[in-house]
Amino acid sequence: MLVNQTSVIGRTLSVDSLRSLGVTITRIFGPEHGFRANASNGARVADETDPKTGIPIISLYGRKRKPSPDDMAAIDILVFDIADVGCRFYTNINTLYDVMEACAESGKELVILDRPNPNGYVDGPVLDMKLTSGIGKFPIPITHGMTLGEFARMINGEGWLPGKAQCKINIIPVQHYTHAMEYTLPVSPSPNLNTxxxxxxxxxxxxxxxxxxxxxxxxxxxxxxxxxxxxxxxxxxxxxxxxxxxxxxxxxxxxxxxxxxxxxxxxxxxxxxxxxxxxxxxxxxxxxxxxxxxxxxxxxxxxxxxxxxxxxxxxxxxxxxxxxxxEEIRKSWEPQLTDYKLRRKKYTLYP
The missing domain is CATH 3.90.1150 (Aspartate Aminotransferase, domain 1)
Structure with missing residues (x-):
């Protein structure tokens, strides 16, 4: 499972929920800020063992950014369950890309437990791909207006994985959700987004x-x-x-x-x-x-x-x-912004 402190069902971490149902979890992968969100912005996160369950936690924000072939060989299915805030420079979409690449390479299925996007609108200039970096890897605007499940569909559909590889994804959608909904995250997504x-x-x-x-x-x-x-x-x-x-x-x-x-x-x-x-x-x-x-x-x-x-x-x-x-600044974001909005429609799961 790729999870952090936002991966809750009610007040229970989804790791604990699935274990209580008899699911065998062999690895926890931790993104930026770590599994328990106790690391600062941009800080390297070390591998550790979860003291509650004894499950090894493998950091994807330390010496490596994606699961290794050995990591993938030890699992049957990878479950991705993280709340996002819907911005290009928020690194969860990079982590999603990296695990999709690892799943595509190993032939393993990625199950995405989808969650609402609190910033569900689309705005800002589309990234000039000459400026790609750790805070911008994709030709999308500042607020991309997608859930992570929808964004996974875009990664596959646009052929962004190396060699246009396809990751087998199984998205568990959010019931009754629309992008126009106001949604409050039940848990802070990172240490510096605390309200x-x-x-x-x-x-x-x-x-x-x-x-x-x-x-x-x-x-x-x-x-x-x-x-x-x-x-x-x-x-x-x-x-x-x-x-x-x-x-x-x-x-x-x-x-x-x-x-x-x-x-x-x-x-x-x-x-x-x-x-x-x-x-x-x-x-x-x-x-x-x-x-x-x-x-x-x-x-x-x-x-x-x-x-x-x-x-x-x-x-x-x-x-x-x-x-x-x-007005002139916003005009300069066109026609790329409108083009993106049209492309996005192909991948949305929610109205």
């Missing part, structure tokens, strides 16, 4: 990982605030990132007072109904930032990511710096 508000703000606020602004890592309100020490006097709201083991050990602007936006009570429903990520915050905060040459400068800190790889295009940074209107 429903952070999950829904994540597609917009994660883009700030490509800037000098903190998104609240190193606080207990990550991905609901934005700020920088240099915005003192511009904004009244402030927060101070600190080292938090298992969450953010060395956050950007550690132990410095950051000033900016408090989005904890922002009405998320408005732009969710629009089906759009919010790029106004990026436009407004760049305009407000006093030292603009530092805003996107990833040489200033290892915590600053590559804005081009996050957004999926080199145009966005240039547009923000040039003061291009939101």
């Amino acid at each position: 429903q508000q952070s999950v829904l703000l994540y597609p917009s606020l994660c883009l700030f990982e490509g800037t000098i602004l903190s998104q609240g890592r190193g606080t207990y309100m990550p991905f609901t605030v934005l700020g920088s020490p240099e915005l003192k006097g511009v904004f009244d709201f402030s927060f101070t990132p600190v080292s938090i083991p298992g969450k953010s050990e060395t956050p950007l602007h550690q132990n410095q007072v950051c000033y900016g936006l408090d989005l904890r009570n922002y009405d998320i429903s408005a732009y969710r109904k629009k089906g759009q990520i919010n790029i106004r915050w990026m436009m407004d905060l760049y305009k407000a930032y006093p030292n603009k040459e530092k805003f996107f400068d990833k040489s200033l800190s290892k915590q600053i990511g590559d804005i081009d790889k996050l957004v999926g295009t080199t145009k966005f940074k240039e547009q923000i710096m040039a003061g291009v209107s939101e």
Whole structure:
């Protein structure tokens, strides 16, 4: 089973549920953050043994990213059961791809226990494949509007596995689900997405990982605030990132007072109904930032990511710096975005 802390049926982990039914589980594969979600963002995760069941846990976010031939030889079926947040730069879709490749190579079936996508809309530029990386492997927009079961169908249908190999997949669908539904994850999907508000703000606020602004890592309100020490006097709201083991050990602007936006009570429903990520915050905060040459400068800190790889295009940074209107920025995402929406329809399981 490829599972983490979100793999629950009621309050019980699906591993425990299946074991209680007499299913023999020989391996647990753990993704980013580990089986119990106690590893920080991007941190390597080691192999271990689950203390409750004695089942070996093999990390797919350490020395390897996909199950080995020996791993696959020890199993009959691989069950994939992880809650996702529906974003290109959230690494669950990469893990899904890797296990599909391993299953295709070994001839084993992949059973996907599908789960709702809390960010079920489609928006953002489609990734320029010249910018592929660990935070963007597929020609899809920022919010892809699919469940992981649907995305597995797309991986097969678009021939994305090496040599256009096909993985045998068996998707257990979600009853009565539609993409228009508001859905609250019952368990935090990762240490820094610890509230429903952070999950829904994540597609917009994660883009700030490509800037000098903190998104609240190193606080207990990550991905609901934005700020920088240099915005003192511009904004009244402030927060101070600190080292938090298992969450953010060395956050950007550690132990410095950051000033900016408090989005904890922002009405998320408005732009969710629009089906759009919010790029106004990026436009407004760049305009407000006093030292603009530092805003996107990833040489200033290892915590600053590559804005081009996050957004999926080199145009966005240039547009923000040039003061291009939101309407013009959105126009530049076409026709690729509309083309993707049409392709997506072939693979959806839910209305």
